[in-house]
Structure formats: structure tokens, C-alpha cells
Amino acid sequence: MRKTKPETLTDMKPRHKRFVFIIAAVAGLAVAVGLVLNALESNVSLYFTPTQVFNNEAPHGRSFRIGGLVEEGSVKRDADGLTVNFVITDRHKSIQVIYKGILPDLFTEGKGVVAQGRVEADGLMRADEVLAKHDENYMAPEAADALKKAEAANAAAAAAAAPASAPAAPSSAK
């Protein structure tokens, strides 16, 4: 059909031109969208981590969301049964949160959480909304138990192997 390879755009068949045009347009658009999303980075993210809050990356004087894990052993309920105190941590920095309301079912110590509210001058976050963030692991309860037991056994073995080290390995069996 075609005798020679097309050298320039004008030599190309219309359908080849359209093909090149579409590829170029989609590539250009992808780059543009990529740049816009990159510029919007912090606005697209749903929450800030406690470290970001300490680095002053979170907004001041208005409501925003903090996400992280509920620190183990930090959940305390007030006598009224509705007000809850807990600590959100990213294993580096932590923020104390006070929330009055009903917590989602998946809210547990050591699991993901996203709290929305204001951080006040005393460094406490007064949350209006607390959401649980579950992870991507799906397991049968027995499998989860077995994992926990294996971890505890590993920790015990590590503690027995190094009896001289002053602080004992943190007990993961809880």
C-alpha cells in the first residue's frame, strides 16, 4: 500500500495523523493533570499526620483532619460515657484528642483513625467527627489469633535471648 515511510506530518495518512494527534493530546493532558494534582498535593490528601501538624504544615485556626493510629492504652472514657480521650500517633509524634459522640465500630486501640476538629492553644484537638480507617488485610479470626500468638512467641524468644538488655521487649500480647 504505502511506498515510502512518511517523513513529515503532511505526508501521513489522515488516520495516522489522527492517531498521533490523539496520543499527543492524551499525553499532554496527563502531564497537565499530573502537575495540577502535584500542586494540590496537600489539598487532595484527606488528613494530616501528627508529624505534619508539629511541622506546622496543617492549617491554623480552622478545622482539619488528623490521621494515624490510636495509641495503645490511651483510650479513656469520661463518667458520662460519651466523652472519649485518646491519642493519635504516627509512631513519631502524638496528639491528644477529645471527642464527644458515638465512635464507629472499628475504633480500637492500635488501629487507624481519622479525627476532624480544631487544635487549640493547649495542643489538644477537640474533634467534631471521628472516623475509623481499616486496613487492607482480610483474615479469619483464627488466622489473626495465630499471627498474634506467633508475634508474642517471637517477642518472648527475643527477650529470653537477651536477658541483659535493661528494658524488656514491649509486650505485644494484649
Add this chain to the structure above:
Amino acid sequence: MAINWFKYSAPTTFYGLAGKLIPWFAISSALLFAVGLYIGFVVAPVDYQQGEFYRIIFIHVPASILSMFLYLVMAGYAALGLIFNTRLSSMMATAIAPTGALFAFISLWTGALWGKPMWGAWWVWDARLTSELILLFLYLGFIALHASIDDPRRADRASALLAIVGSVNVPIIYFSVKWWNTLHQGSTIKFSGTSMHVAMQQAMFTVLVACWLYAIAVVLARVRSIILERERNTTWINELPEVRS
């Protein structure tokens, strides 16, 4: 060579082939739905965190995958129609759009039903949920744009452009949980494998294949109607036994 690879790229021949294939896809889809949902709702164990609620993944995940995949297929057909001016490609793109929109809607709806008990909210404006909502709007926009232009050839070209431009959204949906902080959890099924329980995996993949076969069956049925409608003035249509009677 004797084989004509493009034999079924013409509506004339494809119409008959599609008619023959539909029952096979429909029946195998129904069987796999029954098997997959049985494994998912009866055989698979409860989840250690989410209890029985997690079982919505057996519908939510396949619907979400299909909604993204069908969009790429639709955009691919639309691009073929635009580049090569083939009639059937544009008809296929038009036929895929409603099924894709259906899956996008199911994905959002089941996600909301899941979000309320698990997260504590029906909806949050996180990157994954928002980009999936945009996908639904792209499907609806494609359908609306195509329907609003009377000349089918011009409608094909205008809506093809929308479909191609919108395909940029699909990788954004897929990678949103990686690129940004979202409430939606990360991918369980990664290219490197999965940590999921075996019965849960089996149920999910079976329903995924069932959804796939359903989509093919429905799209073929729809493209047959589109062929009948658009080629109604041709001789071959008027000579079909089902048209003559």
C-alpha cells in the same frame, strides 16, 4: 493468507456472531455468580476486624474493577472509531457506557453502605471516592453527549473525545490510595500478590469473572440493538429473518 482477521469488524458479520455468543456468556455468568456468591456469603470465614460486614467486598471490589476496566475499553473503542472511522468501534463504545456507569454506581453505592458501619460516614471527600464519582459522571457525560447530537457520526466523534480525555482519570483512581492520604484503605490485591484468605480470594475472583462475562453478554446484546437501529435502511438488515417477519 486465507484468514481474514477483520471479518468480524463489520456490523454485518458481527451482528450474527454476537447473537450466537450471548447465551454462552449469559449462562456462564449466571453460574459463576451463583458459585462466587455462595463461597463469599457461606463458605468464606468472617473477618477478624470487620466481622460479617466485610462480605460487601465480593460485590464492591469486582464492580469497582469493572467500572475502571470498562472505561478503558470504551475509550479504546472510541479512539479506534475516531482514528479508523470504523462504524462498529463507535457502536461498541456507545454500548459499553451504560454498563460501565452501572458498575461505577454499584461501586459507590455499596461503598457507602460499607462506609457507614465501618468508618462511621456514608461519604467522605477523599481522593479515591471523589475520583470514582468523577468516573460515574464521565460515563453519564458520555451517554448524555452522545444522545444530544442527532447525527450519529458526529455524536460518535464528540463523545469519543470526551471518553479519551476522561481516561486520564482511571490511573488516578487506581493510584489515589498510594499518592495521597485517604480514608479508603490501600489495595489488598497487589501486582506482587495478596495476603487475603484463600476462600475470600476465590469468591472475589469468581464474582469478578462473573461480572466480566455479564458485561460482555449485555454489551453484545446492546450493540446488536444499536446495529439494528443505525443500519435500519440497509438491505442486509431488511433481509434478516427477525426483521422480515
